[in-house]
Amino acid sequence: MQKEEQKKKFKVTVITPEQKVFESIADFISIPAKSGSMGILPGHLPVIAQLKIGILKVVNDGQQTYIGVCRGHFEYFGMLARVLTERAIITEYALRQKTIEELEKKHDITQEITEETRKVIQAIASLKNLRG
Amino acid sequence: MxxxxxxxxxxxxxxxxxxxxxxxxxxxxxxIKKAQSRIMEARDFIYGIENIISDIACFSGFISNPLLKSPGNDKNILIVGITSDKGLCGDYNSNIIRHIENAVNKLIGIGKKVKLIIIGKRGKNYFKYIGYDLDMVYENLSDYPKFLDAREISKHIISRYVEGNADRVLLCYTEFINPAENTPVIMQLLPISNYSKTVFRDVGKLINSIIDIPSDSPHGGTENTVSGLIEGKVCRIFPEFVYDPSLSEILDAILPEYIDSTVYGALLDSTASETGARITAMRxxxxxxxxxxxxxxxxxxxxxxxxxxxxxxxxxxxxxxxxx
Structure with missing residues (x-):
């Protein structure tokens, strides 16, 4: 009986380049796909989806976990759901909006930083070339 | 006395x-422990990205992308070399610098035009002193490379490739085997092909297998499709995937991500190798x-x-x- 119940579940992993943030089995997950929220139940068709900034909801035995994710990709294939994202924060139901705002804010800052760094690096490189 | x-x-x-x-x-x-665990964590991410790409390749091999396009003339080669910022790490820097120099000389020898992107002060100082053409230099990354740094570098590489300033991009770094052992390797970063995952310890082998491909072969002078990435591999038997938003949009987003994560993995490998070499040298x-x-x-x-x-x-x- 217990084995049959386990068969209806699937494994979820949330991975960022820096670390594995979350790993568990689940009955249901809801992902923030680019074109809207998408629900995944065991036995769903294989899916590859692009993610936007949003909240990933994982339900296991009635217990809900909320994880803020910042862009990335999602793949569901053969009872394994893999979320590959830039940043992930485990949060609570009440703090979902705050988490999204934080992720959006950080995302904007990093975009700005990379743009600024690129300009500074290019300027330094051209100055060095001139000196050389 | x-x-x-x-x-x-x-x-x-x-x-x-x-x-x-x-x-x-x-x-x-x-x-070194931290560096090793960072490699392991990053490998999970890189494996995940590779898995998605190979699944796309298995089921929708006809889709093409600029990053998969093989160059026609293959004249300009961009080499990205990863060295360290600090010294006192034994033969780590001299080995990787010799490897990069070897690749540059061999490519110039067969009539290619080579440009260099150097990461690390040691490499920069050497290649500037010798008088090589440095396209870009990145410093202060070898201590604790971040994914954002890797993205910054790969953005520059991709823009160089897409603009047509480089027909092929090679990545030269030190592969971490264990704290006492590391080896300099070279791999093809762009265009992405089934060769991309293969790292070569011998520069000559890479040149023989990648650069000197006849133009009528599927990897030379023509536009590759994603199916080229999984040549010789067995696909998982399963119905076709559901793509959200669309296959081409996913591919446009995931291929640069693949380059980001490969560069990030190479940076982490180099950092761990440098630390391992420093332990041995200091011991x-x-x-x-x-x-x-x-x-x-x-x-x-x-x-x-x-x-x-x-x-x-x-x-x-x-x-x-x-x-x-």
């Missing part, structure tokens, strides 16, 4: 150096210092004994003069 005071000064100076090398060894030892420096100190202590005792013997001889001869 030197005076005992002078030898004592030398012993102190060497033991001070030994303290420094020991401390550096301990710092590197504490860093042998500490051992050498201990040996020199042992020899100097022997010398010091001999010199001291000689001085005492001389003093006794002087006292005895002085006493003899007085008694006679």
């Amino acid at each position: 030197e005076k005992p005071e002078k030898i004592q000064k030398r012993i102190k100076s060497i033991s001070d150096t030994q303290k420094i090398t020991r401390a550096m060894k301990m710092i590197a030892s504490s860093k 042998s420096a500490s051992d050498n210092a201990a040996e020199i100190i042992k020899e100097l202590i022997n010398m010091y005792h001999k010199a001291r004994q000689q001085e005492i013997t001389l003093e006794i001889a002087e006292v005895v001869s002085g006493a003899g003069i007085f008694s006679s």
Whole structure:
């Protein structure tokens, strides 16, 4: 009986380049796909989806976990759901909006930083070339 | 023989150096575990990205993308070389610099135009001194590379490739095997092909297998599709995927991500290799210092004994003069 119940579940992993943030089995997950929220139940068709900034909801035995994710990709294939994202924060139901705002804010800052760094690096490189 | 005071000064100076090398060894030892675990964590992410790409390739091989497009003339080659910012890490820098130089010379030898992107002060100083054409230099990344840094570098590489300034991009870095062992390798970063995952220890082999491909082969002079990425591999048997928003949009987003994560993995490998090389170098420096100190202590005792013997001889001869 217990084995049959386990068969209806699937494994979820949330991975960022820096670390594995979350790993568990689940009955249901809801992902923030680019074109809207998408629900995944065991036995769903294989899916590859692009993610936007949003909240990933994982339900296991009635217990809900909320994880803020910042862009990335999602793949569901053969009872394994893999979320590959830039940043992930485990949060609570009440703090979902705050988490999204934080992720959006950080995302904007990093975009700005990379743009600024690129300009500074290019300027330094051209100055060095001139000196050389 | 030197005076005992002078030898004592030398012993102190060497033991001070030994303290420094020991401390550096301990710092590197504490860093290596972190570096190793970062490699493992990043490998999960890289594996995930590769998995998605190979699944797309299995089921929708006809889709093409600029990053998969093979160059027609293959004239301009961009080499990205990862060295370190700091020294005192044994032969780590000299090995990777020799590897990059070897690749540059071989490519120039077969009539290619080579540009370099160097990461790390050591490599920059060397290649600038030799007079190579440096396209871009990145510094202060080798201590703790972040994914954002890798994205920054790969953005520059991709823009160079898409604009047509580079027909092929090669990545030269040091592969981490274990703390005592690392090896410089070279791989093709762009265009992405089924060769992309293969790292070559021998530059000549890479040139033979990638650069000298006849133009009528599926990897030369024509537009590759994603199916090229999984040549010789067995696909998982399953119905076709559901793509959200669309296959081409996912591919447009995931291929740059693949380059980001490959560069990030190479940066982490290089950092771990540098730390491992530093442990080995500092350990042998500490051992050498201990040996020199042992020899100097022997010398010091001999010199001291000689001085005492001389003093006794002087006292005895002085006493003899007085008694006679």
